Amino acid sequence: MSAEGPRLPETHPLATVSLGEAAARQFRLMECVAAHFEGPELFTADAGVVPGLGRPRTTARVESVLAEFFDADAAALVQGAGTGVIRAALAASLSAGDPLLIHRAPVYRTTEVTLRGLGVRVTEVDFNDRGALRTALASGRFAWAYVQHSRQRLADSYDPGQVLADCRAAGVRTVVDDNYAVMRVPASGVELGADASCFSLFKLHGPEGVGAVVGARDLVERVRADNYSGGGQVQGHQALDALRALTHVPVMWSLQSRVGAEIADRLAAGEVPGVAEVRLANAQDRCLLVRLDRPVARELPAVAARFGAAPYPVGANSRYEIAPLFYRMSSSSLDDAPELADWTVRVNPMRAGADLVIDILRRSLTALDEPHGRTPPPNHPHDATDPHDTNYPYDANDLKD
Secondary structure (H helix, E strand, O other): OOOOOOOOOOOOOOOOOOHHHHHHHHHHHHHHHHHHOOHHHHHOOOOOOOOOOOOOHHHHHHHHHHHHHOOOOEEEEEEOHHHHHHHHHHHHHOOOOOEEEEEOOOOOHHHHHHHHHHOOEEEEEOOOOHHHHHHHHHOOOOOEEEEEOOEOOOOOOOOHHHHHHHHHHOOOEEEEEOOOOOOOOOOOOHHHOOOEEEEEOHHHOOOOOEEEEEEOHHHHHHHHHHOOOHHHOOOHHHHHHHHHHHOOHHHHHHHHHHHHHHHHHHHHOOOOOOEEEEEEEEEOEEEEEEEEOOOOOOOHHHHHHOOOOEOOOOOOOOOOOOOOEEEEOOHHHHHHOHHHOOOEEEEEOOOOOHHHHHHHHHHHHHHHHOOOOOOOOOOOOOOOOOOOOOOOOOOOOOOOO
């Protein structure tokens, strides 16, 4: 492989589950479903603010399934997908002016909006430095910490479970952004001891706009109390749709993780000319970071689309995304490493096998070398917001959903 271009940092991907473990999770989920639904109830759904519940009965049953599956006190379904549930959980935990401990790293755009809107006082500490984290926790300044399960910086190496354990030992409660991690990693934030796990069900093949907060009863009940409006409820048909989709996710994501590892090994072995370096990373979703031997990363997604790839995401593993994704690095990653913008693309196999992904990459790089095969580079920075720009399009992932 060529050594030209900026080097990729060493990455520390989160652990994934094996296919056998994923199947066991699917079966466990169905046991929870059977404990809370009679057979006919899985084919019907209600709507409205049911007296005594404040939400549809079907929605309440799905919430009970999720709480049991994640071994949590309670769960609440919320509109707004990943962004909505993070906002709901933080609003239920903090008031304007309250201190909040977070990792020192670029914050996702919509999370940044949430923190600004709540008016909390954010203090950053490097979670990779356990000594610094423990010092901050021992200060007594914080009642709450916010932990992102997936990596924020490419070189992040902290163990989320260890971070949560240190917070708990210091009496600091925690809200975890489990987007891109839940159902893929061995244990979610709440299973590791967090007070709340927040994640988008849209990213788990569910319907658009639905997310879940799973965790401590007092926090979940405050989320429900804040979300009293009928128009804000997740209706029964949406809840059932999300539950049906969730049964497919563990096995699907285990296969995807296995395919990603195979692609990384084959690219590292030099199977595709033009690839200088490859890393598996949790750069938002679990993906491959592919550094090219020439600065054509901005152009490659539009060319790969001609061979069947998706040139931009919809919801990062949403039901819409079946073709392998060839896309730029996320804006938050580029905030941390802007020098990689021209050289590195992220690749997610989605439902495809390794052969197809490698074939698309090979054909795309060949096409870029042919006369008239290169598309003009964009004339705007990496945080462009034009959804119609297929060379360097708007990042739906950076806005969570």
